[in-house]
Amino acid sequence: MGTQGQNDSSRQPTVKEVALLAGVSPMTVSRTLNGGKSVRLEVQQRVIDAVQMLGYQRNENARSIRPGQPSGLVGVAITNIANPYYGNFALGVEDIASQRGRRIILGTTGEDSARERQLIADFIGRQVEGLILVPSGGRSDHLQPNRLRGTPLVLASRMAAGVDVDAVIVDDIGGALRGTQALLDVGHTRIGYLGNDASTFTGMRRFQGFRQALVAAGLAADPRHVRLGQNDISEAALAATDVLMSPDAPTALFAANNRNAVGALKAIGELLAHGRPLETMPALVSFDSFELSELMPVPVVVVDHDARELGRQAATMLFRRLDGDPDAPAVVVEMPTVVRNSRR
């Protein structure tokens, strides 16, 4: 009935069947499909017709077991795709990878080191040409080059202790410092902090930037107003509410990532809905931008960087490694951040 694909057996056709139909050897089919060097045009046409007729699709897995044949896959492990930050990151990786004819296998670690280890092993088992990982912290011996058997690895956003590989990170310290500075400049002196667990790379660095800014202003962080380790919006909202309801509540909050910023704003929304006056609501610094920050009821200072560009950068580093010297020294690129007020 259809114009093609007459053989509707459920098995996929192979070179052999194409060869049979075209009246040539499998080798000639293979050659035709790989550029047609040393195959007569007329024969090539016969092969192409047979491919069309059968709906033949080369088995990339079989192809990749031959030595020297790349798999065309790049493994990407992030902590959480639901976070639009990482969605954008993955998109950036895909931008570059698809330009280079590679596909992405995506996995999420959920900040779990054991799952990360398993994911990496699986990626390697699938013969990925390279790995891009947002490491989740914890033990990281599974990331050592000798464990990866020559598969290049690029870390993104965070580095991993004791692992000497290419990495793209963000100017966490500077960004946090300047973001905090912006709050101090407009007179805030009691600033709460909502952030990642201190054991994570970015968590540590952003907190460090935050403290540096306070110290420079002769202030110190009030431990009662510091909450670490919230991993999703609802945990962040709870922590924010808690801080805002405490005695001597801070007049501003520093949210060290997207999830904590959104959670803090949800908490503020709740308090407003319960009748707390707008004037008592804190200002906010958000490390990582989020959509519509300019429409928030409280002033928001955004410490922004382009997650998609971070992904592009990571992928670019990976391909540079794949094209070039696998043993060249590891490179760490620090991407700049932009601090801006959500309101003009």
Next chain:
Amino acid sequence: MGTQGQNDSSRQPTVKEVALLAGVSPMTVSRTLNGGKSVRLEVQQRVIDAVQMLGYQRNENARSIRPGQPSGLVGVAITNIANPYYGNFALGVEDIASQRGRRIILGTTGEDSARERQLIADFIGRQVEGLILVPSGGRSDHLQPNRLRGTPLVLASRMAAGVDVDAVIVDDIGGALRGTQALLDVGHTRIGYLGNDASTFTGMRRFQGFRQALVAAGLAADPRHVRLGQNDISEAALAATDVLMSPDAPTALFAANNRNAVGALKAIGELLAHGRPLETMPALVSFDSFELSELMPVPVVVVDHDARELGRQAATMLFRRLDGDPDAPAVVVEMPTVVRNSRR
């Protein structure tokens, strides 16, 4: 130096090398790795030690070329990961897939039918066990079951014309109708519309629900206030500004998806920043929720459904198909939507 992985050659070890080290045949290694039936415990231990020692990782691609051996891969093609809606969708698919021991290969079509075709072909070439696709519209002969050679396909969010396969869609018509109704109920009579191209499945259905609600109220859509085909936030913002600046500007806007809703709100933010009074700003219906909708300066009616659940549902249907009868009739599930006001 490390406690394991002594052989630091860059090539990956194979069963053969493990077998040699353990003093057994490759077959015994394979058996051990697949559950250890019919292998003495002591021998299994030797094999496991050798695996550890060499850092052996089974080559899944080689494995999958044997007939009957599944690849463990599910192909997921969405239009755009940067849209958090699809990020959540992908996460939902991954939830179920990883439970079932499968990995996801992710690709983005960018609403481009040719790219979709190529992506699907590539996925099939990689021997995916199944496909989950948000179809981008346009020709869809490449989605016909006979072209897919028995690889199960589940469509999500949208259906494709003339393609009779499993699908999970959303109650677009009912959601749009009830969302519009909510605006009519509070007295709006001039409602603008920002939506997908009318050729897309959801675009058509949501517009249909919108019009049904108007017709039921004895009204009609004003063509000057209908804008279709905006694919990203900035295009949506331009369209929204245009509508809002036009004579007889509507008092409310219906945004048929997340991107258009955010774009409309950005436009509103701009206008407010330029001094337009809040009272002249339109109310909004957003089909698809977005973060912090409750903090928006204008009232927002959200027509919500759970994208992650949509992904889970699609994956569940795929596995049901993989486990069960490949020839059972296609099933279409319509997920309900919830209409709510962003403010209490």
Next chain:
DNA sequence: TTGATTATTGGTAACGATATCATGAAGAGT
């Protein structure tokens, strides 16, 4: 016309893993 070169094609083997069958050893039942 002849020998040499080149272009086109196919045969064979190999990639890594495993299903199948064959082999041998150990134990059970008579």
Next chain:
DNA sequence: ACTCTTCATGATATCGTTACCAATAATCAA
């Protein structure tokens, strides 16, 4: 002691593809 199982193991062949080499035909220089 002897057959009948059962268990543990290995040899071989195979999956789909392509590198390598051999074989043939076509072209060219002298």
